[in-house]
Amino acid sequence: HENGVHENPEWEKARQALASISKSQNTTKTTQASRTTAEVDSAAIQQQQQYYQWYQQNQQQYPGYTYPYNYYYPMAPVSNVYCSVNVISQHVLQLFLLASGLAHLHLPKYLPLLWDWEEAPGTASVKFNIPKRPYQVQCSPVSNQAFPPGEQPSGLNLTPSSPATCFLFSPQDWPQAMKEYVQRCFTACETEEDKDRTEKVLKEVLQDRLKDGSAYTIDWTREPLPDDSDSQSDSSISSDLRPQLSRRSQKVARGRGNDRDRGRGGGERGRGRGGKANRGRRKGGSAGLDFHDPNREAKKQSRAARFHKQLRSEPLVLSINALDLPDGTQEGLSWEDCPIVGTCQDTTKSYLRLTCAPDPSTVRPVHVLRKSLQAVKAHWQTHQDYAYACEQMKSIRQDLTVQGVRTDFTVEVYECHARIALEKGDHEEFNQCQTQLKALYKDNPSENIGEFTAYRLLYYIFTKNSGDLTTELVYLTPALRADECVAHALALRAAWALGNFRRFFKLYLEAPRMASYLIDKFVERERKVALRAIVKTFRPDLPVQYVQSTLGFSCLDSCMAFLTGLGVTFTASDPQKIDCKTSTASLAAS
Amino acid sequence: MAHITINQYLQQVYEAIDNRDGAFCAELLSFKHPHVANPRLQLSSPEEKCQQVLEPPYDEMVAAHLRAFQSHKEENWALPLMFAVTLDLRIFANNAEQQLQKKGKGQPGEMMEKAAEQLMSCFRVCASDNRAGIEDSKKWGMMFLSNQLFKIYFKINKLHLCKPLIRAIDSSNLKNDYSPAQKVTYRYYVGRKAMFDSDFKPAEECLSYSFHHCHRSSQKNKRMILIYLLPVKMLLGHMPTPQLLKKYDLMQFSDVTKAVSEGNLLLLHNALTKHETFFIRCGIFLILEKLKIITYRNLFKKVYLLLKTHQLPLDAFLVALNMMQVEDVDVDEVQCILANLIYMGHIKGYISHQHQKLVVSKQNPFPPLSSVS
Numbered sequence: 035h036e037n038g039v040h041e042n043p044e045w046e047k048a049r050q051a052l053a054s055i056s057k058s059q060n061t062t063k064t065t066q067a068s069r070t071t072a073e074v075d076s077a078a079i080q081q082q083q084q085y086y087q088w089y090q091q092n093q094q095q096y097p098g099y100t101y102p103y104n105y106y107y108p109m110a111p112v113s114n115v116y117c118s119v120n121v122i123s124q125h126v127l128q129l130f131l132l133a134s135g136l137a138h139l140h141l142p143k144y145l146p147l148l149w150d151w152e153e154a155p156g157t158a159s160v161k162f163n164i165p166k167r168p169y170q171v172q173c174s175p176v177s178n179q180a181f182p183p184g185e186q187p188s189g190l191n192l193t194p195s196s197p198a199t200c201f202l203f204s205p206q207d208w209p210q211a212m213k214e215y216v217q218r219c220f221t222a223c224e225t226e227e228d229k230d231r232t233e234k235v236l237k238e239v240l241q242d243r244l245k246d247g248s249a250y251t252i253d254w255t256r257e258p259l260p261d262d263s264d265s266q267s268d269s270s271i272s273s274d275l276r277p278q279l280s281r282r283s284q285k286v287a288r289g290r291g292n293d294r295d296r297g298r299g300g301g302e303r304g305r306g307r308g309g310k311a312n313r314g315r316r317k318g319g320s321a322g323l324d325f326h327d328p329n330r331e332a333k334k335q336s337r338a339a340r341f342h343k344q345l346r347s348e349p350l351v352l353s354i355n356a357l358d359l360p361d362g363t364q365e366g367l368s369w370e371d372c373p374i375v376g377t378c379q380d381t382t383k384s385y386l387r388l389t390c391a392p393d394p395s396t397v398r399p400v401h402v403l404r405k406s407l408q409a410v411k412a413h414w415q416t417h418q419d420y421a422y423a424c425e426q427m428k429s430i431r432q433d434l435t436v437q438g439v440r441t442d443f444t445v446e447v448y449e450c451h452a453r454i455a456l457e458k459g460d461h462e463e464f465n466q467c468q469t470q471l472k473a474l475y476k477d478n479p480s481e482n483i484g485e486f487t488a489y490r491l492l493y494y495i496f497t498k499n500s501g502d503l504t505t506e507l508v509y510l511t512p513a514l515r516a517d518e519c520v521a522h523a524l525a526l527r528a529a530w531a532l533g534n535f536r537r538f539f540k541l542y543l544e545a546p547r548m549a550s551y552l553i554d555k556f557v558e559r560e561r562k563v564a565l566r567a568i569v570k571t572f573r574p575d576l577p578v579q580y581v582q583s584t585l586g587f588s589c590l591d592s593c594m595a596f597l598t599g600l601g602v603t604f605t606a607s608d609p610q611k612i613d614c615k616t617s618t619a620s621l622a623a624s
Numbered sequence: 625m626a627h628i629t630i631n632q633y634l635q636q637v638y639e640a641i642d643n644r645d646g647a648f649c650a651e652l653l654s655f656k657h658p659h660v661a662n663p664r665l666q667l668s669s670p671e672e673k674c675q676q677v678l679e680p681p682y683d684e685m686v687a688a689h690l691r692a693f694q695s696h697k698e699e700n701w702a703l704p705l706m707f708a709v710t711l712d713l714r715i716f717a718n719n720a721e722q723q724l725q726k727k728g729k730g731q732p733g734e735m736m737e738k739a740a741e742q743l744m745s746c747f748r749v750c751a752s753d754n755r756a757g758i759e760d761s762k763k764w765g766m767m768f769l770s771n772q773l774f775k776i777y778f779k780i781n782k783l784h785l786c787k788p789l790i791r792a793i794d795s796s797n798l799k800n801d802y803s804p805a806q807k808v809t810y811r812y813y814v815g816r817k818a819m820f821d822s823d824f825k826p827a828e829e830c831l832s833y834s835f836h837h838c839h840r841s842s843q844k845n846k847r848m849i850l851i852y853l854l855p856v857k858m859l860l861g862h863m864p865t866p867q868l869l870k871k872y873d874l875m876q877f878s879d880v881t882k883a884v885s886e887g888n889l890l891l892l893h894n895a896l897t898k899h900e901t902f903f904i905r906c907g908i909f910l911i912l913e914k915l916k917i918i919t920y921r922n923l924f925k926k927v928y929l930l931l932k933t934h935q936l937p938l939d940a941f942l943v944a945l946n947m948m949q950v951e952d953v954d955v956d957e958v959q960c961i962l963a964n965l966i967y968m969g970h971i972k973g974y975i976s977h978q979h980q981k982l983v984v985s986k987q988n989p990f991p992p993l994s995s996v997s
Binding site for chain 1: 781782783820904905907909910913914916917956957959960961962963964966967974975976977983
């Protein structure tokens with residue numbers, strides 16, 4: 035059932051745009067995004083244009099609006115806007131804007147969503163306060179010699195955030211030589227990035243020069259063109275809110291310019307010049323895709339140094355403190371990828387949970403482990419010391435795991451441990467082993483696969499896990515079903531499911547191999563259930579012998595013990611007969 | 625994701641950047657990601673923290689992103705975004721599972737469980753939204769998220785985890801006001817859960833609701849609901865018509881239906897075996913098995929009707945069973961089957977072991993199936 039949400043197609047576009055990002059990004063993973071790039075492009079472009087147009091309208095708000103890029107450099111018209119789906123930033127941006135813009139439509143319920151674009155996005159009182167970074171171009175108020183004669187400092191409060199401070203002089207006032215200098219600078223640029231950089235540097239330079247008046251005095255023809263030096267510290271790189279997401283196989287797009295002001299309501303954002311223009315620039319022409327930045331490494335280093343961060347150069351140390359969990363494998367870590375080769379020659383070894391990579395001299399190689407296994411088996415047979423046997427088995431398992439050994443021998447080890455656990459009645463340890471075996475059998479089926487599959491089925495009956503039981507049934511091949519143990523387990527399961535206690539206990543007594551150890555775990559429970567039904571059904575009385583044979587008791591005494599333990603009462607005339615009516619009451623109470 | 629602290633979040637962003645994990649980084653900065661619902665990330669001045677952990681320009685970017693959350697405190701417009709991403713998350717997790725399985729790595733259910741954890745955090749955020757008024761409440765997200773979680777839990781076989789979700793929605797005052805589509809999905813899963821717990825009456829109610837309110841154009845969905853509704857209804861004694869089965873392409877049930885109403889154990893056994901794979905894959909095999917009991921009941925009722933007496937020799941049942949070609953049954957087992965039917969309330973009577981007879985009540989000895997549990 036997919037959610038039949040009625041929604042604005044804008045959501046869909048945005049979603050598509052984002053989905054296409056994950057698609058194009060996940061070169062190593064596969065995702066389900068089925069939308070074509072073309073669809074996304076047009077969708078994204080539409081959105082771009084929407085914002086672009088609206089943004090245009092708002093430009094007029096800025097009195098001291100600084101110059102768009104196309105003042106210096108002719109720009110292609112809007113319709114050439116090219117949105118690279120690889121520049122995730124724009125999509126994120128749009129989503130922000132979309133989402134924020136929609137925030138103020140009053141929604142009685144979120145469904146159905148009927149969006150009206152009556153309000154231009156952003157003109158509602160959405161707060162999108164971006165922290166203000168100090169601009170590198172600080173026009174400090176008042177210093178008389180900063181102004182050429184005739185100009186007076188305005189009474190404006192020149193705060194850094196005010197756009198008015200940024201360019202006190204319009205280009206008409208610039209000395210011609212300076213204008214030419216600017217032209218040369220931009221002509222020297224080859225890529226969008228170059229232009230961005232240049233613009234930034236120029237701003238600073240020109241501002242300074244204009245402020246202190248040297249703009250009119252220096253020889254611009256000899257002024258060196260700005261080059262991209264490493265000395266440009268990061269604080270001077272104005273923030274770019276487009277996320278610079280690096281991908282494994284691609285270089286980073288260095289976003290430039292001030293994108294913060296998207297021309298949203300409120301002029302405080304200022305420095306609009308960079309933002310919109312840069313956005314346009316970003317999209318202009320195919321150069322937008324040129325991510326190559328020759329100085330990236332250098333910048334990276336300087337950044338790292340600045341922030342005292344160490345780029346990780348050594349591989350991570352693997353921690354393996356969960357080696358013996360029931361599932362056996364730790365997330366992301368596989369001993370098969372970096373196994374150890376052991377050299378220890380001791381047959382026996384005590385078990386310690388590992389918290390880090392073990393020393394190979396403490397790990398036994400396989401040929402030693404074979405001997406270890408024999409030793410444990412022998413010890414168990416003669417001494418029946420479960421604690422010892424379990425510990426030894428665990429240490430053998432551990433040595434196999436850290437050496438990445440998943441072979442027939444491993445299967446043998448787990449089968450052995452499982453059987454020992456069954457004998458002892460340790461169903462938790464048994465379950466651990468059988469879970470491992472299930473995985474191991476995929477690549478190393480042993481001749482006992484039927485036996486252990488049967489045990490698994492019985493275990494699910496014990497835990498009343500019908501979910502896993504069903505799953506197990508799904509994967510039973512006809513060959514497995516024909517296996518003696520599996521067939522028995524299936525029959526037992528069917529009898530149990532239908533409450534056919536007669537058949538259930540008959541099968542119990544016929545259990546092959548070690549199945550009865552497992553069934554023992556829930557025999558008592560099933561007997562109780564059966565007894566309740568029996569005692570309710572039969573009137574007036576019932577011979578104990580019937581119960582004994584029906585419920586699979588080996589002898590009369592054990593049956594009697596069971597019955598009396600549950601408060602069953604017997605007829606006065608014949609103590610070998612159960613008084614069913616009164617027993618019903620006492621059973622219900624127990 | 626919806627419960628991590630700002631420091632943890634920033635650390636994740638940092639690591640994502642450091643590891644050049646563009647995909648993950650994008651998520652962390654996207655409104656589609658569930659972290660947007662995390663109240664701990666809604667800081668008014670995240671700049672300083674961001675600067676501490678991240679390099680420019682990421683610090684500013686992330687700070688801006690976090691700032692945007694402010695507007696979410698008392699609004700829920702981000703819900704559709706969350707829905708979109710949770711849906712995608714579940715689908716991606718599913719795909720990741722399949723990928724892993726193909727490679728033979730990873731635990732089955734691992735990806736799905738992770739996705740479920742994420743969704744559960746979102747659910748908690750939504751459920752605990754007490755600040756906003758009802759129109760802006762994030763509680764509207766609860767049912768959608770529950771439905772997504774149900775799908776995961778059913779897939780990974782952890783149905784017991786459905787319980788807190790059901791409880792939360794039941795106690796919510798919005799439960800009848802969600803969209804019809806969501807309610808249909810919700811009831812469908814609640815019904816299936818009830819089936820699983822052998823609560824057949826509530827299961828029938830939920831699944832019937834789901835079936836009737838499911839949009840008539842969603843044939844596939846209606847068929848899915850029917851797959852679960854049919855066994856439940858049959859257990860309660862209501863057999864589907866052949867027309868219904870034909871309409872929804874569920875002819876696998878036709879022999880089963882026939883067998884049960886006739887008390888024909890052989891036919892039932894054959895029908896179940898023939899379509900076993902289908903039934904097992906749908907997860908209804910075990911339930912259909914229980915129909916065997918109903919079939920016995922119907923057969924024995926016929927015996928009763930034929931003999932026209934209230935004291936029925938056990939042999940009569942044995943004969944009936946043999947006629948149905950159920951060979952390997954003896955008198956003891958007959959008693960056992962009868963004992964079960966009596967214990968479950970399908971037969972009102974008792975067995976006299978001494979006389980080897982079933983003595984049934986003179987009144988309504990075979991109560992209608994719908995009235996029995």
